[in-house]
Amino acid sequence: MRALRFTDWKTKPTLQDVDRPTPGPGEVLLKVAGAGACHSDVAAYDDFEAATAPKGMTPPFTLGHETSGWAEELGEGVTGIALGEAFLVYGPIGCGRCVPCSKGQDTYCERVAEMPYLATGLGRDGGMAEYVTVPARNLVPLGDADPVAAAPLADAALTPYHAISLALPVLAKGGSTALVIGLGGLGQIAVQILTALTGATVYVTDRKQDAVDRAVARGAIAIDASGDQAAQLREATGGTGVDAVFDLVGATPTIQLGQAVLARGGRLSVVGIAGGEVSWSFFTNPYEAVITNTYWGSIADLHEVVAMYQRGQIVPDVERFSLEDAPEAYRRLEEGTLDARAVIVPHAG
Incomplete structure (x- = not known):
């Protein structure tokens, strides 16, 4: 079968012929x-090298940690899954024995250093192929929902959903406000989740006007990225600041913006992994305001994400590519010329 393989550090992924995998027990x-x-994925093959990469991401492996598909074959001991049934794949794979894993929080596995890989598509062969093997525990049923458009939900929806769910206590009040910084795939879905789950006024900012326009069409209020964004937000909130900030970029300037507009008792969630660093002071941080970070989400979160997708509360923006065109999809991703999440469809047509 064909697969898009990450073969070495600082090397672009390439299409290769590999054996079709066989499911093991479970x-x-x-x-x-x-x-x-x-x-x-781009960070894996462009930014990292052996000395700096997270353990468990050593090439070669097939890319694709946002994956959906139909059950084709069951491994030993697997029951309760019908062949042909559509599923979304929960990517992270922990030890399955520690406390976080027992809660479905494989992203925070206590034995991650002992694991041979981080996730399906991150160290373990992923979904940029015609077939992929997945632990049965990591499958979330999609029912009749379109599995192709659902694929990005495994990260682009799960990640902001987890961050937003943790921030719900500060948004559960009249007149609450939220800010989404960065309106790529995760940011667009974050706006939809906030609109569906809260009554908050949702502000957004991004330097791409088309992305801002899409978020505004979904009910958000735009902040002019070319002006003094902090001043605009302070004025919009009557000087009190924003209750919940979701930074989908994670660069120093975006985190600083979140700090500058955070309300007392508010929550700044840094979700993007651009590696920004900022300072904190008792005298400048709003009283009882929390600055934190989150990573991916739990299996339970993904079940809830799928429920929102099935009800039409989350509609991912996707652009479909054949498997042969997967390198082109990544080229456009690197250039920033995609207007939607690229989804590779191995069996298109």
């Missing part, structure tokens, strides 16, 4: 419906 072979292309 695993399911999926016929891949769709696999989303994510900036994390």
Whole structure:
């Protein structure tokens, strides 16, 4: 079968012929419906090298940590899954024995240093292929929902959903406000989640006007990125600041913006991994305001994300590519010329 492989550090992924995998005990072979292309993949093959990469991401492996597909073959011991049934894949794979893993929080596995890989598509062969094997535990049923468009939900929706769910207590009041910084795939879905789950007024900012326009069409209020954004937000909130800030970029300037507009008792969630660094002071941080970070989400979160997708509360913006065109999708992702999440469809047509 064909697969898009990350073969070495500082090397672009290439299409290769590989053997079709066989599901082991407790695993399911999926016929891949769709696999989303994510900036994390670009970081893996462009930014890291052996000395700096997270453990468990050593090449070679097949990319694709946002994956959906149909059950094709069941491994030993797997029951309760019908062949042909559509699923979304929960990517992270922990030890399955520690406290976080027992809660479905594989992203925070206490034995991550002992694991041979981080996730399906991050160290373990992922969904940028015709077929992929996945632990049965990591499959979330999609029902009749379109599995191709669902693929990005495994990261681009799960990640902001987890951050937003943790911030719900500060948004559960009349007149609450939220700010989404960065309106790529995650940011667009964050706006939809906030609109569906809260009554908050949602402000957004991004330097791409088309992205801002899409968020505004979804009910958000734009902040002019070319002006003094902090002053605009302070004025818009009557000087009190924003209750919940979601930074989907994570660069120093974006985190600083979040700090500058955070309300007392508010929550700044840094979700993007641009590696920004900022300072904190008792005298400048609003009283009882929390600055934190989150990473991906839990299996339970993904079930809830799928429920929102099935009800039409989340509609990902996707652009479909054939498997042969996957390198082109990543080229456009690197250039920033995609207007939607690229989804590789191995069995298109």
